[in-house]
Amino acid sequence: MTLAVIVLLAFGGLVLALAAPNFDDRPGALGALSGTVFGAALILGLLAAGEEGVLYGAVQLGPLTALAIVLLSLVGLLVAAGATIRPGGFALGSGEVHALVMWGVLGGVLLVGSAHLLIFYLALELSAYSTYVLVGYDRERRFGTEAAAKYMMLGAVGSALLLFGMALVYAETGSLGYGGIAAGLAYQTSALALGGLALMLVGLGFKLAWVPFHAWAPDAYQGAFPLMAGFLSTAPKTALALGLAVLLVRAFGGAGSVVAGWIGGLALVSVVLGSLWALLQTDLKRLLAYSTIVHMGFLGLALSTASLTGFTAVGYYLVAYIVTSLGLFLVLEALEAGGIASTLEAWKGLGRRHPLVGVLVAVFVLSLAGVPLLAGFLAKFYVFAALAQAGAWAALVVAVVMVVFGYYFYFRILAAVFLDAPGEEAPALDFSPTALSLVILLALAVVALGVWPQPVLDWLHVAVASLF
Amino acid sequence: MVTLGHFLLLSGLLMAVGLYGVLTRRNLIAVLMSVEILLNAAALAFASVAAFRDPHLFAGQVFALFVIVVAAAELSIGFAILLNVYRTHGAVTDDAISEMRG
Numbered sequence: 001m002t003l004a005v006i007v008l009l010a011f012g013g014l015v016l017a018l019a020a021p022n023f024d025d026r027p028g029a030l031g032a033l034s035g036t037v038f039g040a041a042l043i044l045g046l047l048a049a050g051e052e053g054v055l056y057g058a059v060q061l062g063p064l065t066a067l068a069i070v071l072l073s074l075v076g077l078l079v080a081a082g083a084t085i086r087p088g089g090f091a092l093g094s095g096e097v098h099a100l101v102m103w104g105v106l107g108g109v110l111l112v113g114s115a116h117l118l119i120f121y122l123a124l125e126l127s128a129y130s131t132y133v134l135v136g137y138d139r140e141r142r143f144g145t146e147a148a149a150k151y152m153m154l155g156a157v158g159s160a161l162l163l164f165g166m167a168l169v170y171a172e173t174g175s176l177g178y179g180g181i182a183a184g185l186a187y188q189t190s191a192l193a194l195g196g197l198a199l200m201l202v203g204l205g206f207k208l209a210w211v212p213f214h215a216w217a218p219d220a221y222q223g224a225f226p227l228m229a230g231f232l233s234t235a236p237k238t239a240l241a242l243g244l245a246v247l248l249v250r251a252f253g254g255a256g257s258v259v260a261g262w263i264g265g266l267a268l269v270s271v272v273l274g275s276l277w278a279l280l281q282t283d284l285k286r287l288l289a290y291s292t293i294v295h296m297g298f299l300g301l302a303l304s305t306a307s308l309t310g311f312t313a314v315g316y317y318l319v320a321y322i323v324t325s326l327g328l329f330l331v332l333e334a335l336e337a338g339g340i341a342s343t344l345e346a347w348k349g350l351g352r353r354h355p356l357v358g359v360l361v362a363v364f365v366l367s368l369a370g371v372p373l374l375a376g377f378l379a380k381f382y383v384f385a386a387l388a389q390a391g392a393w394a395a396l397v398v399a400v401v402m403v404v405f406g407y408y409f410y411f412r413i414l415a416a417v418f419l420d421a422p423g424e425e426a427p428a429l430d431f432s433p434t435a436l437s438l439v440i441l442l443a444l445a446v447v448a449l450g451v452w453p454q455p456v457l458d459w460l461h462v463a464v465a466s467l468f
Numbered sequence: 469m470v471t472l473g474h475f476l477l478l479s480g481l482l483m484a485v486g487l488y489g490v491l492t493r494r495n496l497i498a499v500l501m502s503v504e505i506l507l508n509a510a511a512l513a514f515a516s517v518a519a520f521r522d523p524h525l526f527a528g529q530v531f532a533l534f535v536i537v538v539a540a541a542e543l544s545i546g547f548a549i550l551l552n553v554y555r556t557h558g559a560v561t562d563d564a565i566s567e568m569r570g
Contacts, residue, residue: 118531125538129545139552146557146565148549153499156542157490160506163535164483167513170528171476174521219568 001048002061002113005041005069006106012037013102020095027084027095034080034098038073038105045069049463057177060115060246063463067315068112068242075235075322076105078438082227082330085435086337097137101231104130108239112246117166117176120243124162127236128155128207134231135224147223154206154216162203168196178246182253189255197252197259201266208240210300211270214293218281221289226336229285230329233292234322241299241318245311248303249467260306267300268395271402278409284332284342287409288325291368294406295321301399302383305390308461308468313382315460320367320375320449327442328364331357334435344412349422354429356436358417363443367450369410370403375449475516482509496553496560500546504539511535 016034023030049066059065079101107127114120132155136148170176172193173184185193202213209217221229244263248256270293278290295317302313332342335357340346351358367376380403387396449456482505489502511532518528550560557564 118527118534121531122534122538125542129541132545132549136549136552139555142556143568145549145552145555146567149496149553149565152546152549153490153496153503156500156503156546157487157506159542160483160486160503160510163507163510164479164513166531167479167510167517167528168476170514170531171472171517171521174517174523176527176531222568 001044001051002059002065002069003055005044005048005073005109006059008037008041008044009102009106009109013099013106016095016102017099020099023095030095030098031080031084034083034102035077037102038076038080041105042070042073042077045073054115058116058119059110059113060250061113063466064242064246065109065113067460067463068239069109071238071318071322072105072108072235075231075238075326076101078326078330078442079227079231079235081434081438082230082326082333085227085330085334085432086225087432097134100130100134103127104134104231104235108235111239111243114243114246115178115250117170117178117181117251120247121159121163121166123239124207125159127239128159131228131232131236134228135220137225137228141223143223144225145223147219147221151216151220154213158203158206158213160203161199161206165196165199165201165203168192168199170196172196178251181251185253185255187254189258193255194258197255198262201259201262204240204244205266208237208244208296208300209270209289209293210266210296211273211293214270214274217293218286218289221285221292222283224285226285226329226332226342229288230326230333233288233325233329237292237296237299238318238322241296241303241314244303245314245464245467248306256306260304263300264304264392264395267297267304268398270294270297270300271399272297275402275405275409278406279412281409282344284344284347284413287344287413288328291406291410292325294402295325295368298380298383298399301392301395302386304395305386305392307386307390308465309382309389310386311464311467312457312461313379313386315464316382316453316457317379319456319460320379320446323442323445323449324364324367324374324376327439327446328361328368330435330439330442331361331364334432334439335429337432337435338430340429344416345423347413347416348420350416350429351418353422354431357429357431360439360443361417362414363446365410365413367446369407371407373447373450375446375453378450378453472516472520475520476513479509479513479516482506482512494561494563496550496562496565499562500543500550503546504543507535507539507542511539 051061110123205213274293281287367374370380486506514528515532
């Protein structure tokens with residue numbers, strides 16, 4: 001089933017890219033095709049959970065790979081549906097958008113499923129290159145091309161550092177397969193291996209936008225279409241967080257606990273500094289970029305426990321983050337398509353002019369902030385529980401303080417939406433019905449996950465337990 | 469006697485040269501060239517480790533080949549993006565692309 005998903009996504013993207021020029025006047029048809037492929041991948045992913053073994057020594061079959069397929073196909077499905085929001089599709093052809101999203105998802109699936117560093121690297125680059133192009137997709141937009149250039153340069157440096165780190169680990173262990181590396185690092189770790197692992201973590205830190213490797217993120221989010229910023233904030237992060245969990249357990253062997261400690265340090269810095277910088281933003285997409293950095297920090301804290309509870313918390317955090325973040329970015333996309341810019345200024349009085357949109361925004365923003373009864377609260381709660389179980393009290397205290405601090409900068413969005421009076425010549429609100437139905441579905445999912453998390457938790461627990 | 473350490477030192481030095489270039493060059497095409505040096509440093513490290521440490525030779529050498537191929541893909545995307553930057557901004561220097569702040 002996993003193999004079927006890989007082939008399906010690869011050829012699906014190819015067909016979409018090749019067929020795209022013939023469908024320029026009917027973007028909906030391509031969206032439907034792309035959605036069908038992602039739907040099929042999602043179902044195959046649910047079926048693939050029972051598989052065991054390794055494919056050609058390169059791809060690990062099993063519940064965790066299946067989990068990645070389901071989560072990433074869900075992101076792909078939502079983005080494929082969201083791409084139809086913009087009237088007339090994307091200015092320069094929508095078929096390529098779907099193809100690149102599909103390859104981005106394929107890269108993510110392979111990243112989690114990889115059992116060999118070469119596959120890990122290729123998967124990472126496949127997903128990264130797709131997002132470089134998606135960020136700079138509109139070549140007439142100044143901010144878009146600027147953002148893509150910055151993102152691509154820093155991304156390339158990150159992957160070069162990752163590669164050099166892999167080479168050092170290879171020098172130490174003489175192996176590139178996860179099993180061989182774990183065996184080589186099992187008993188003692190030399191300075192060479194530690195240097196290699198540190199460089200690998202720096203490279204991955206660039207991709208996950210952990211402080212201090214986050215410089216590209218705010219620009220990339222601001223320059224991209226909101227939908228693509230939403231894709232960027234969910235799909236690669238999901239894949240990398242799960243992929244890092246796999247690396248920690250299966251590949252790093254005895255050095256895993258050292259690397260987990262480093263991850264905890266980076267994550268804590270990201271939570272603190274990301275929250276501070278988020279306070280200074282007036283552009284919503286930049287604000288959400290810093291919010292993503294903070295959320296990646298919380299994810300990193302859960303990862304750093306390297307325990308079953310911690311990784312289950314990572315899984316739940318990812319599910320909650322996907323529905324919340326994509327929901328909010330879909331709202332931004334629909335509003336931008338309707339001519340309302342993504343700034344706090346332009347959003348003033350939004351809730352008064354269109355109460356339904358206001359309530360939906362409130363659900364997502366409160367979930368991002370972590371208010372009880374919504375998915376985001378439980379996500380943070382499980383992270384804290386994992387930290388407490390691991391006895392990381394200092395990190396726990398700082399993280400709780402920063403959650404309270406985070407309420408403040410999320411509240412600024414809500415204050416603009418509900419408390420401020422609308423501007424004088426605010427344009428009429430034209431919210432696409434497709435977007436509205438999608439966003440309502442996601443808001444319901446946020447509430448449902450927040451009040452009844454048990455089925456999802458059980459499912460995640462089974463998938464994560466297969467790691468140990 | 470040339471050992472693996474010498475090769476790793478050489479690729480580490482290349483890495484440093486590349487990083488220096490990325491940090492100091494103002495022209496984005498020169499930055500891309502520096503990135504290419506970084507990737508080649510990593511490829512050299514893989515190939516030399518394969519020669520000294522891996523009895524079967526394959527994994528590291530194949531990895532080095534893949535790095536070269538992926539670097540070509542990276543550069544084609546990079547130059548496509550820079551071409552767009554040139555069309556929108558009229559220059560490919562990092563002063564030109566510092567409009568977004570915050």
